Amino acid sequence: xxxxxxxLSAKLAFWTMLLIPILASPLASLLAFGRFKGKSFLDAxxxxxxxxxxxxxxxxxxxxxxxxxxxxxxWEDLTGGxxxxxxxxxLFASLIFNLPFAVQPLRASLEKLDPRLLESxxxxxxxxxxxxxxxxxxxxxxxxxxASILVFAHSLGEFGVILMVGGSIPGQTQVASxxxxxxxxxxxxxxxxxxxxxxxxxxxxxxxxxxxxNARRS
Amino acid sequence: xxxxxxxxxxxxxxxxxxxxxADLFIAQAANFTPVMKEIIPAFEKATGLTVQATYASTxxxxxxxxxxxxFDVFLAADQKRPDKLFADGLSQKPFVYAKGQVVLWSRDKxxxxxxxxxxxxxxxxxxVAIANTETAPYGTSAMNAMKxxxxxxxxxxxxxxxxxxxxxxxxxxxxAADAGLCAYSSVFTEEGKKGCFVVVDQAPPVIQAACxxxxxxxxxxxxxxxxxxxxxxxxxxxxxYGYK
Numbered sequence: 124x125x126x127x128x129x130x131l132s133a134k135l136a137f138w139t140m141l142l143i144p145i146l147a148s149p150l151a152s153l154l155a156f157g158r159f160k161g162k163s164f165l166d167a168x169x170x171x172x173x174x175x176x177x178x179x180x181x182x183x184x185x186x187x188x189x190x191x192x193x194x195x196x197x198w199e200d201l202t203g204g205x206x207x208x209x210x211x212x213x214l215f216a217s218l219i220f221n222l223p224f225a226v227q228p229l230r231a232s233l234e235k236l237d238p239r240l241l242e243s244x245x246x247x248x249x250x251x252x253x254x255x256x257x258x259x260x261x262x263x264x265x266x267x268x269x270a271s272i273l274v275f276a277h278s279l280g281e282f283g284v285i286l287m288v289g290g291s292i293p294g295q296t297q298v299a300s301x302x303x304x305x306x307x308x309x310x311x312x313x314x315x316x317x318x319x320x321x322x323x324x325x326x327x328x329x330x331x332x333x334x335x336x337n338a339r340r341s
Numbered sequence: 342x343x344x345x346x347x348x349x350x351x352x353x354x355x356x357x358x359x360x361x362x363a364d365l366f367i368a369q370a371a372n373f374t375p376v377m378k379e380i381i382p383a384f385e386k387a388t389g390l391t392v393q394a395t396y397a398s399t400x401x402x403x404x405x406x407x408x409x410x411x412f413d414v415f416l417a418a419d420q421k422r423p424d425k426l427f428a429d430g431l432s433q434k435p436f437v438y439a440k441g442q443v444v445l446w447s448r449d450k451x452x453x454x455x456x457x458x459x460x461x462x463x464x465x466x467x468x469v470a471i472a473n474t475e476t477a478p479y480g481t482s483a484m485n486a487m488k489x490x491x492x493x494x495x496x497x498x499x500x501x502x503x504x505x506x507x508x509x510x511x512x513x514x515x516x517a518a519d520a521g522l523c524a525y526s527s528v529f530t531e532e533g534k535k536g537c538f539v540v541v542d543q544a545p546p547v548i549q550a551a552c553x554x555x556x557x558x559x560x561x562x563x564x565x566x567x568x569x570x571x572x573x574x575x576x577x578x579x580x581x582y583g584y585k
Contacts, residue, residue, distance in 0.1 A: 292502065
């Protein structure tokens with residue numbers, strides 16, 4: 124029984140959780156506070172990965188991230204390596220795929236923020252940066268935590284997108300869901316069962332944590 | 342309003358009838374799709390029976406069959422799964438219906454200039470796609486060829502694995518991988534014609550077996566289909582797509 128795929132999944136989930144606030148926070152603030160033309164268009168673009176079949180999204184990413192694609196070509200010029208079939212590649216795909224799952228809770232918690240708080244802060248002489256760290260962040264911590272943990276669980280179980288761009292390389296892109304799928308196809312039901320059983324308690328714990336956070340918020 | 346309701350009702354009644362009206366249901370391994378698309382109309386014309394085929398990976402179809410999917414005939418990409426169905430008493434005796442061949446396919450014509458080994462080992466082939474060596478028969482065959490040629494270990498770092506032979510072709514045709522160890526039949530598709538190929542002569546032929554399922558809703562139709570598979574007409578079609 125090889126546990127590498129599970130560790131790889133955990134690594135992918137961890138990095139996705141760590142990096143996604145950097146990508147999602149500006150977009151969430153833009154959607155929460157921005158007044159501009161094309162806002163609903165941007166909203167739709169960000170939410171699209173949530174409703175598209177993962178295999179369709181995965182195929183799109185495979186083309187974009189391949190050496191002939193925009194992202195893949197740029198990556199190859201910069202690093203000399205290939206973006207698809209690498210850990211960086213599945214991480215990139217995971218970030219895109221998880222974006223709406225992070226943006227939506229963040230946006231909701233930002234919209235709940237009382238604008239008078241920010242106005243008072245400005246009157247009392249706080250710089251925008253100070254008011255971000257002393258007002259926005261503490262007030263949105265719940266939303267941020269919920270988003271991160273949701274994204275963690277979500278990338279732990281991600282299958283379709285990674286199937287398309289990963290190439291199932293052991294230790295690099297062969298995550299747990301792929302390994303389970305392959306075990307089932309190879310009629311190794313025992314291995315598939317063991318790996319699934321390892322995933323279930325982790326996902327269950329994650330859901331319990333989300334419930335706790337939500338209960339505290341309301 | 343009434344008219345719209347009636348229209349929707351008629352449509353709703355028609356759709357399932359249209360979609361499930363076939364006399365014969367066939368579970369077909371994906372690599373044989375191009376040939377099957379020609380065999381089915383010929384069979385329908387010859388017998389008047391209508392056929393509906395599901396194209397998926399052998400493993401997936403096997404899973405559906407042992408979960409009582411209502412197929413009449415199972416055309417696999419290997420011998421293992423039909424044999425297992427027979428051993429478990431779920432099918433009639435399996436028979437070989439086609440022998441496939443592995444080719445090295447690439448969009449980059451330079452990779453087909455010499456033999457397949459040179460193509461795989463060429464430094465400009467940074468990533469080479471191969472089907473899962475455990476579950477996909479074409480993957481197993483390609484692996485055996487690389488082992489026989491003594492390049493299996495050397496090529497490890499450039500290999501990427503597709504779940505099925507169709508995914509291998511998808512990796513290669515989108516350019517995500519520089520080349521792929523594909524099924525000969527994919528060379529004849531629209532995308533396949535845009536690239537080049539060399540036959541992997543060291544790869545053992547992929548022996549594809551089929552069987553009539555014990556639970557077949559239409560056993561007579563299934564028998565007629567199996568009979569049809571050995572006609573000269575089908576032989577010619579198989580040859581046309583690189584099968585023996």
